[in-house]
Amino acid sequence: MLKAEFKRVLGLMSGTSFDGVDAAVLETDGEAIRAFGPFAFRPYSDAERSVLRAAMGRWPGDPGVEDAAEIVETAHAEIVARFENIDLIGFHGQTLAHDPRGRGTHQAGSGDVLALVSGLPVVWDFRSSDVKLGGQGAPLAPFYHFALARHIGADAPLVFLNLGGVGNLTWVDPRCDKPEAPGALLAFDTGPANAPMDDLCHMRLGIARDDGGAIAVTGTPDMAVVQDFLNEGYFMRVPPKSLDRDFPGLGARVAHLGDADALATLSECIAASVASGFDHLPTPPARVLVCGGGRHNADLMARLAAHLPMQVAPVESAGLDGDMIEAQAFAYLAMRVARGLPTSCPATTGVAAAVGGAQISAP
Numbered sequence: 001m002l003k004a005e006f007k008r009v010l011g012l013m014s015g016t017s018f019d020g021v022d023a024a025v026l027e028t029d030g031e032a033i034r035a036f037g038p039f040a041f042r043p044y045s046d047a048e049r050s051v052l053r054a055a056m057g058r059w060p061g062d063p064g065v066e067d068a069a070e071i072v073e074t075a076h077a078e079i080v081a082r083f084e085n086i087d088l089i090g091f092h093g094q095t096l097a098h099d100p101r102g103r104g105t106h107q108a109g110s111g112d113v114l115a116l117v118s119g120l121p122v123v124w125d126f127r128s129s130d131v132k133l134g135g136q137g138a139p140l141a142p143f144y145h146f147a148l149a150r151h152i153g154a155d156a157p158l159v160f161l162n163l164g165g166v167g168n169l170t171w172v173d174p175r176c177d178k179p180e181a182p183g184a185l186l187a188f189d190t191g192p193a194n195a196p197m198d199d200l201c202h203m204r205l206g207i208a209r210d211d212g213g214a215i216a217v218t219g220t221p222d223m224a225v226v227q228d229f230l231n232e233g234y235f236m237r238v239p240p241k242s243l244d245r246d247f248p249g250l251g252a253r254v255a256h257l258g259d260a261d262a263l264a265t266l267s268e269c270i271a272a273s274v275a276s277g278f279d280h281l282p283t284p285p286a287r288v289l290v291c292g293g294g295r296h297n298a299d300l301m302a303r304l305a306a307h308l309p310m311q312v313a314p315v316e317s318a319g320l321d322g323d324m325i326e327a328q329a330f331a332y333l334a335m336r337v338a339r340g341l342p343t344s345c346p347a348t349t350g351v352a353a354a355v356g357g358a359q360i361s362a363p
Helices: 046-055 065-080 111-118 128-132 142-151 194-205 223-230 259-280 298-307 325-339
Strands: 007-014 020-028 033-043 088-099 104-108 122-124 158-163 166-172 185-192 287-291 311-314 359-361
Touching: 007 065, 007 325, 020 065, 020 325, 033 065, 033 142, 033 325, 046 065, 046 088, 065 088, 065 104, 065 111, 088 111, 088 325, 104 128, 111 122, 111 359, 122 325, 142 158, 142 166, 142 185, 142 325, 158 259, 158 325, 166 259, 185 259, 194 259, 223 259, 259 298, 287 298, 298 311
Parallel strands: 007 088, 088 122, 158 287, 287 311
Antiparallel strands: 007 020, 020 033, 088 104, 122 359, 158 166, 166 185
């Protein structure tokens, strides 16, 4: 177990958008942030992305999983090689399946392999212990969001909204002394985010995404579809709660619409589902800081601003890097694991008590 001292930790994140691997260095003791270090991005090729997509929803031993894991390990090893003077690695892996009330959670990629290749200790498999103890295993960034709120000097509750493949938010009260303190955090998945829009673009148009929301902004949302979507039971469930990448039936709901109208409808569904999540918050936040790829979608950001009564802005408005927050989060969590500190609590994943734990692979 490491002492309470600052280390240079490299965090690695490969999200459900399948765009590639984010890597970022964080100088932290697992409680405070001293400095943000260098960062990098290693994109997946079209061929790699196809293998990963084909393995979605599969579990260890299923066809295609071994090939996906090899791609994940190779890509991560390549990006780790770009960094120097690292003390510890936090490796999230690639989520292929997430069923916390059933089979558990599955992130492809072995920390043993990465430790062997890099020659550095690797903290990985962050979600399983939480799930085994009754938690959702997601979202895991909230403890880092608490540290960020304190780092930027926030003095009132605020929300970090991450728009990746799935949307999730963290309500933070930075006036509390630690993230696991009662009333410090509330976190949950709000619903789908970029995943259904990216999938539609991939299947219909042969492109990775609707860059900037340029297509969606020309369309008109089908509000009957939006309202029907909001009647899904998930949105009425009390958090904490989490989702797998694919929201059942959402793509089929817009199958009758043209490309622009379908994307506009999905964008409105995402914004409206985020807004519905605010009904669960303890108090209204002073502001919403948006991270993840969705903050680059001007159509989606405009719809969020129309739904929410407080300021909605990219995290860059607070001097943060919205592309690297999740990678930084797993650097932060790795240091907490190495120090024996909790990484989740009842208000973030629904786990019975504050819990830490992950595997640590020695080089």
